[in-house]
Amino acid sequence: MHTSLTRIAAALAATTMLAGVANAETIRWARSSDALTLDPHSQNQGNTHTLAHHIYETLVGRDNDGTLTPRLATEWALKEGDDTVWVFKLREGVKFHNGADFTAEDVVYSIERAKSEFSNMKQLHSVVEGVTAVDDYTVEFQMAGPSLIYPNNLTNTFIMDKTWSEEHDLAVVQDFASGASNYAVLNTNGTGPYTLVSREIDVKTVLASNPEWWGQAPAVTGVEYLTIADAQTRISALLSGEVDIVQDVPPQDIERLSSTEGFKVETGPENRFIYFGYKFGDAPLKSSNITDSNPFNNPLVREAMELVLDRDAIQKVVMRGQSIPTGIANPPFVAGWTEELDAYPAPDVEKAKALMVEAGYPDGFTVTLDTPNNRYVNDEAISTAYVGMLGQIGIQVTLASRPVAEHSPIILANESDFYLLGWGVPTFDSAYVFNDLVHTKTETHGTYNVGLYSNPELDEKIISLGTESDQAKRDATVADIWATVKADRVLLPVHNQVLAYAMRSGVTLPVQPENQPSMTTVTFE
Amino acid sequence: MLAFIARRLLQSVIVMLVVAFIAFLVFRYVGDPLANLLSQDAKMTDYEEARERLGLNQPFYVQFFHFVVNALQGQFGVSYRLQQPVSQLILERLPATIELAVASSIIALVFGVFLGVYTALKQRAFSTGVIMTLSLIGVSLPTFLIGIGLIYVFAVELKWLPSFGRGEVVQIGWWRTGLLTQSGLRSLILPAITLSLFQLTLIMRLVRAEMMEVLRTDYIRFARARGLSQRAINFGHALKNTMVPVITITGLQLGSVIAFAIITETVFQWPGVGSLFVNSVAAVDVPVMAAYLVFVALVFVMINLVVDILYFIVDPRLRDGAKSGR
Numbered sequence: 001m002h003t004s005l006t007r008i009a010a011a012l013a014a015t016t017m018l019a020g021v022a023n024a025e026t027i028r029w030a031r032s033s034d035a036l037t038l039d040p041h042s043q044n045q046g047n048t049h050t051l052a053h054h055i056y057e058t059l060v061g062r063d064n065d066g067t068l069t070p071r072l073a074t075e076w077a078l079k080e081g082d083d084t085v086w087v088f089k090l091r092e093g094v095k096f097h098n099g100a101d102f103t104a105e106d107v108v109y110s111i112e113r114a115k116s117e118f119s120n121m122k123q124l125h126s127v128v129e130g131v132t133a134v135d136d137y138t139v140e141f142q143m144a145g146p147s148l149i150y151p152n153n154l155t156n157t158f159i160m161d162k163t164w165s166e167e168h169d170l171a172v173v174q175d176f177a178s179g180a181s182n183y184a185v186l187n188t189n190g191t192g193p194y195t196l197v198s199r200e201i202d203v204k205t206v207l208a209s210n211p212e213w214w215g216q217a218p219a220v221t222g223v224e225y226l227t228i229a230d231a232q233t234r235i236s237a238l239l240s241g242e243v244d245i246v247q248d249v250p251p252q253d254i255e256r257l258s259s260t261e262g263f264k265v266e267t268g269p270e271n272r273f274i275y276f277g278y279k280f281g282d283a284p285l286k287s288s289n290i291t292d293s294n295p296f297n298n299p300l301v302r303e304a305m306e307l308v309l310d311r312d313a314i315q316k317v318v319m320r321g322q323s324i325p326t327g328i329a330n331p332p333f334v335a336g337w338t339e340e341l342d343a344y345p346a347p348d349v350e351k352a353k354a355l356m357v358e359a360g361y362p363d364g365f366t367v368t369l370d371t372p373n374n375r376y377v378n379d380e381a382i383s384t385a386y387v388g389m390l391g392q393i394g395i396q397v398t399l400a401s402r403p404v405a406e407h408s409p410i411i412l413a414n415e416s417d418f419y420l421l422g423w424g425v426p427t428f429d430s431a432y433v434f435n436d437l438v439h440t441k442t443e444t445h446g447t448y449n450v451g452l453y454s455n456p457e458l459d460e461k462i463i464s465l466g467t468e469s470d471q472a473k474r475d476a477t478v479a480d481i482w483a484t485v486k487a488d489r490v491l492l493p494v495h496n497q498v499l500a501y502a503m504r505s506g507v508t509l510p511v512q513p514e515n516q517p518s519m520t521t522v523t524f525e
Numbered sequence: 526m527l528a529f530i531a532r533r534l535l536q537s538v539i540v541m542l543v544v545a546f547i548a549f550l551v552f553r554y555v556g557d558p559l560a561n562l563l564s565q566d567a568k569m570t571d572y573e574e575a576r577e578r579l580g581l582n583q584p585f586y587v588q589f590f591h592f593v594v595n596a597l598q599g600q601f602g603v604s605y606r607l608q609q610p611v612s613q614l615i616l617e618r619l620p621a622t623i624e625l626a627v628a629s630s631i632i633a634l635v636f637g638v639f640l641g642v643y644t645a646l647k648q649r650a651f652s653t654g655v656i657m658t659l660s661l662i663g664v665s666l667p668t669f670l671i672g673i674g675l676i677y678v679f680a681v682e683l684k685w686l687p688s689f690g691r692g693e694v695v696q697i698g699w700w701r702t703g704l705l706t707q708s709g710l711r712s713l714i715l716p717a718i719t720l721s722l723f724q725l726t727l728i729m730r731l732v733r734a735e736m737m738e739v740l741r742t743d744y745i746r747f748a749r750a751r752g753l754s755q756r757a758i759n760f761g762h763a764l765k766n767t768m769v770p771v772i773t774i775t776g777l778q779l780g781s782v783i784a785f786a787i788i789t790e791t792v793f794q795w796p797g798v799g800s801l802f803v804n805s806v807a808a809v810d811v812p813v814m815a816a817y818l819v820f821v822a823l824v825f826v827m828i829n830l831v832v833d834i835l836y837f838i839v840d841p842r843l844r845d846g847a848k849s850g851r
Contacts, residue, residue, distance in 0.1 A: 044564030123566045236688045240680040405556025
């Protein structure tokens, strides 16, 4: 009894003290779902990385326009005379939150941990054969072959303290199948701009600025990161002054919030495109009334389908202006994007009809379109709009709308004839798109090439990108692959998503294209 | 008596097993947990490995069997989504749900009984008509609409009360309470009202009907003839006799309020077991869903058991029946 009373008293004292120091520099920041874990290598997922970037740091960072910036590494280059080795020079004088020095050993430990069996970051480092510490502030990465883009893969791989991790038995990343939880899920020791004060999962995570941080002290000294799942409640919390910044703003609220005094909305393009995919190959479709051929395999049909896809109408009506229509399955920040590829044809229903006749389907055909309904912005509405457009040329589409957890397994099992998906490019390099969406589907490539497009010539070029050491040559190959992908209409891109952050006036949080904003970038007026 | 309780406990175990079995039968149609577990660039081999490791390619009855065996040892596994032991997650969030459920039940009981008596006594008053009409609206409006409406009026427009969350909490042992801080109490008001409205109207209508029934009976007439005060008749005799069904209903409703506060918890971002369940369904977090459904079954079974035991004590016929049956 005595102890519980003391605890209450202590808690009450703590609340009053907190209320005392709270000032304009504490930011209350709400989004729809929480980080899944604090273990930095366990999940390769946006919300989780966003929070981790405040506490932990990576070797290489990324600007809001997509260019790489030094972070824990100050410079990096291919080793002279050996283009299969990347050399990273580390920042000196950096300390972990527990006071330990940051050295090359920590980098070696962290990369090896990120490569280990239960890590979800391992794919990004599959080309790394070994990491060695040359001295305290130099690390060498031995690659399987030349890999020009490898530093791009480091922007979400966080560095942990080796001694601290070993003390707490963290060599193995959290395994879902095991019966226990590991220490790093709820405890942290990073080098980042903020330290963890408290965390209540799905409720609130409190951060305080790290006075020892090597960078320029951020304007925001305290962060309350809140989870508010319901969109209406989230917006209400902003309007009632209970939070300062809200992420995941529904498109229909953007205009209302912008026109409400005391609030503003920052918008910017997201590194994520939305596209339709269809089944290639000669085998007839499972969901179609055409039983002797696959209409999607006919290039004329694919052209007709693009000619009735009115991207501007979808942007205007379905997305309320909050999207960037595109003709290429690649966001504008990503290497390989060009304005020419981005262009898309104006809708032409008459020409599309003629193409359908020429292709031998004058009466059209029936097919089922699989769409997620809770994954992308207005995903189901985009599909519904396209169903209407396809009806103009006699393609009668049945819409099968499912939550993403049910949509994904159907897609991955190649069970879908026609589907909607979105794709982000975290490496900001076209090869990431080719590897998973264009390369022939095998155990290690083309995981999401579920339309089973297969072009051995392209496959060869795609594989060559991984080991090409001449930048100009590599760029040429990328352009070459894109030309074929566009000509073949391997994918039917619709638009790039747009991100919107809402906030109270006087505070500005710029949009981060991967939707991983940092509170260090917040400015006050 | 002991035999009766033992029999009921055995039945309870069977109920929970059946619930778990049906749950595992249904989980296959909720989706694939790997859609959320693995990253976008995972390879097909990663999917196969993970499926193997989590036992997802086993038939559902094998998964069910493993669940039961582990549950008997008190092991409910680790949440796929949050990587925390499931029993710990549920226990951490239970106090929030219980505080909300109890607060809303108290509101429902106090206002329900008061309004029920009032409308029964003043059957022809204009105010009764208004209350009865409002109660119809209260019973037919969906909970999330009431919640959003209250948030809009009291949080956004008037700025009197918080729109989400639980405010500051105080830890007493393992119980995390919001009842001891001002912000905690203020945060409780809107969700408790939202959750109570349905029960409130139910209790009010029940009390009113029972009261009107009792007021027509002979013993009330005789009490009037004896010259007892209106107050003594209405509250001392009439109301007392209406309370038995009201208590039964409130007790049973408490179970469903604890189990199904899901919508209210979601609208107000109340960190209870209901919102945990909603988040788990979206992520196909099978260990949490399974444990939660078994837990809900347990709540219902326990409340029913208590009600049955109370009947057993109250109703002599049941006792006699039990004796002659032996």
